[in-house]
Amino acid sequence: MMDVKLVVDLNRCQGYAQCVFLAPHVFTLHGEESLLYDAGPDDGERERVSQAAAACPVQAITTDIRPQSHEQ
Amino acid sequence: MSSDMRVVIVGASLAGLRAADELRRLGFDGPLTIVGDEPYEPYDRPPLSKAVLLGIMPPEHATLPARTDLDAKWRLGVPATALDLEDNRVVLGDGDSVPFDKVLLTTGVRARPWPKPEESDLDGVFTVRTLDDSRRLDERLSAGPGHVLVIGAGFTGSEIASVCRERGLSVTVTERGPAPLVGALGGVVAAVAADMQRDHGVDLRCGITVARLEGDGQGRLRRAHLSDGTALDVDVAVVAQGSIRNTEWLAGSGLAAGPRGVACDAGCRAFDLNGLVTDNVFVAGDIARQPHPLYDYQLIALEHWGNAIGQAEVAAHNMIHEGLHRRPHLDIPAFWSSQFEVNIKSVGIPTYSDQVVVSQGSVEERRFVAAYGFRGRLTAAVAFNHGRWLDFYRGLIESAAAFPPDFAVMDRTDPWEVRSSELPDPAILSHGPTVSVTGHLPTERHVEFVSAPK
Ligand SMILES: Cc1cc2nc3c(=O)[nH]c(=O)nc-3n(C[C@H](O)[C@H](O)[C@H](O)COP(=O)(O)OP(=O)(O)OC[C@H]3O[C@@H](n4cnc5c(N)ncnc54)[C@H](O)[C@@H]3O)c2cc1C
Ligand code: SF4
Numbered sequence: 001m002m003d004v005k006l007v008v009d010l011n012r013c014q015g016y017a018q019c020v021f022l023a024p025h026v027f028t029l030h031g032e033e034s035l036l037y038d039a040g041p042d043d044g045e046r047e048r049v050s051q052a053a054a055a056c057p058v059q060a061i062t063t064d065i066r067p068q069s070h071e072q
Numbered sequence: 073m074s075s076d077m078r079v080v081i082v083g084a085s086l087a088g089l090r091a092a093d094e095l096r097r098l099g100f101d102g103p104l105t106i107v108g109d110e111p112y113e114p115y116d117r118p119p120l121s122k123a124v125l126l127g128i129m130p131p132e133h134a135t136l137p138a139r140t141d142l143d144a145k146w147r148l149g150v151p152a153t154a155l156d157l158e159d160n161r162v163v164l165g166d167g168d169s170v171p172f173d174k175v176l177l178t179t180g181v182r183a184r185p186w187p188k189p190e191e192s193d194l195d196g197v198f199t200v201r202t203l204d205d206s207r208r209l210d211e212r213l214s215a216g217p218g219h220v221l222v223i224g225a226g227f228t229g230s231e232i233a234s235v236c237r238e239r240g241l242s243v244t245v246t247e248r249g250p251a252p253l254v255g256a257l258g259g260v261v262a263a264v265a266a267d268m269q270r271d272h273g274v275d276l277r278c279g280i281t282v283a284r285l286e287g288d289g290q291g292r293l294r295r296a297h298l299s300d301g302t303a304l305d306v307d308v309a310v311v312a313q314g315s316i317r318n319t320e321w322l323a324g325s326g327l328a329a330g331p332r333g334v335a336c337d338a339g340c341r342a343f344d345l346n347g348l349v350t351d352n353v354f355v356a357g358d359i360a361r362q363p364h365p366l367y368d369y370q371l372i373a374l375e376h377w378g379n380a381i382g383q384a385e386v387a388a389h390n391m392i393h394e395g396l397h398r399r400p401h402l403d404i405p406a407f408w409s410s411q412f413e414v415n416i417k418s419v420g421i422p423t424y425s426d427q428v429v430v431s432q433g434s435v436e437e438r439r440f441v442a443a444y445g446f447r448g449r450l451t452a453a454v455a456f457n458h459g460r461w462l463d464f465y466r467g468l469i470e471s472a473a474a475f476p477p478d479f480a481v482m483d484r485t486d487p488w489e490v491r492s493s494e495l496p497d498p499a500i501l502s503h504g505p506t507v508s509v510t511g512h513l514p515t516e517r518h519v520e521f522v523s524a525p526k
Binding site: 003005006007009010011014015028030031032033034036037038039040041062063064066 | 116118119122123126128129130132133134135136137138139377378381406407408410412413414415417439457459460
């Protein structure tokens with residue numbers, strides 16, 4: 001499987017840390033509200049990244065995970 | 073939307089990818105070609121001076137996601153060398169050419185190199201714009217250099233200084249202006265940025281330039297000579313002096329393209345040299361200069377991530393819609409930066425101001441919002457670790473609220489002290505501005521012809 005690709009719109013991000021909670025190996029807060037992340041985590045993170053993207057209250061996370069590849 | 077219309081995008085990075093993605097998302101199913109001079113798939117640049125150098129992500133992870141199946145023909149690793157608007161084709165460096173019905177130009181900017189080639193070629197001298205740049209600098213910083221010099225304290229320079237301190241490296245920053253970030257944020261807020269650097273152990277030297285970089289006779293950087301007559305032993309120098317727009321390849325195309333970018337209307341349609349709007353040439357991202365009604369319709373070029381996305385989406389929409397169905401790009405400019413563990417966020421154009429007030433929070437605690445005004449109108453707001461407030465200010469800016477602002481908010485600083493925003497003449501900065509408002513302070517009323525960079 002291919003690595004996941006993602007990008008966060010940090011203009012939109014409000015630092016609510018939902019993503020950090022759901023995918024702690026991918027997203028991390030640096031200081032009080034700077035979000036840093038690994039934009040190409042390995043495939044094992046796919047489900048967690050997908051949950052984080054869905055949970056972000058401002059929909060700041062874009063991934064290349066297409067809806068049909070969701071395991072719902 | 074079945075279409076024979078041939079679309080070509082020149083520039084395979086943030087704006088180019090997002091435009092391609094948006095075209096497909098909107099249902100465009102015609103032939104699409106994407107030309108890029110870098111050998112890589114589109115990747116994201118902001119992490120190159122942050123997460124990558126902090127070791128949070130390897131550089132090759134910066135590849136950008138697409139939301140759709142792009143089904144594009146990629147021409148990577150080959151530059152576009154000319155735009156022929158007689159025959160409507162893009163000429164490539166390998167002699168090939170690609171015909172189009174509509175073309176989108178997103179060739180962005182490149183790092184301004186150290187001006188003396190024999191010095192910039194020294195091993196140890198870096199710029200940070202591309203994946204390769206970032207990978208090379210990361211390797212060198214990992215090798216544990218003795219002392220790092222950062223030349224220019226704009227956003228990129230300041231972020232790199234921050235990373236160096238976090239990696240435990242000793243670093244000197246030189247800036248020709250009076251403080252870091254002063255060209256983007258004005259003197260009042262820049263003074264806070266200066267304190268931040270010094271508190272983190274950066275040897276910050278303002279009002280200073282680097283006169284000469286000296287090698288060790290074997291082609292390796294050894295020393296930097298400063299304008300005050302002192303010298304520093306350094307093994308790494310990061311040149312962060314701003315950027316040059318990649319518009320040279322458009323010379324002779326008949327477009328209004330030059331060192332300040334490619335002029336276009338609010339719908340991202342390029343202007344020709346006579347100021348007439350074209351209908352088949354679109355521009356987006358760092359090379360676009362677009363008028364904005366909130367900023368007196370001045371032609372503004374922004375080196376901001378969100379601007380590249382916003383313009384790419386509008387350009388894509390307008391390429392496949394006609395007349396009244398077209399959209400303008402009227403977003404309020406916004407950007408972020410992350411340095412010294414502080415999240416800096418901005419909405420509006422802080423350089424478009426004559427006054428500033430710290431409206432919320434505490435400067436000492438580095439948690440505050442500064443509101444900027446021009447001639448009695450709120451034009452921008454900048455937050456240090458107070459980003460959640462910016463949507464509120466965005467609303468005020470959009471509705472042309474009065475300045476100084478008059479609202480009851482939590483965390484309000486009292487009494488409000490309205491000061492001059494202390495914007496320097498851009499000519500005195502050692503880094504180029506990341507926002508260029510027709511190149512002038514808003515209080516100025518003259519024009520000046522600039523020549524192409526060498
Ligand atoms: C280190 C760094 C940190 C940044 N941090 C932030 C940040 O924190 N916040 C923020 O808002 N913005 C930030 N930015 C700015 C943001 O990355 C840019 O605004 C954005 O990349 C602009 O996208 P673009 O597609 O217009 O141009 P670019 O990303 O510059 O892409 C242009 C592409 O076109 C290619 N090209 C050039 N000439 C030709 C040619 N003749 N033929 C074919 N291809 C060509 C280039 O090689 C490049 O790949 C940062 C930029 C850098 C470099
Ligand atoms: S969940 Fe969304 S808003 Fe919250 S930190 Fe993550 S990206 Fe930012």
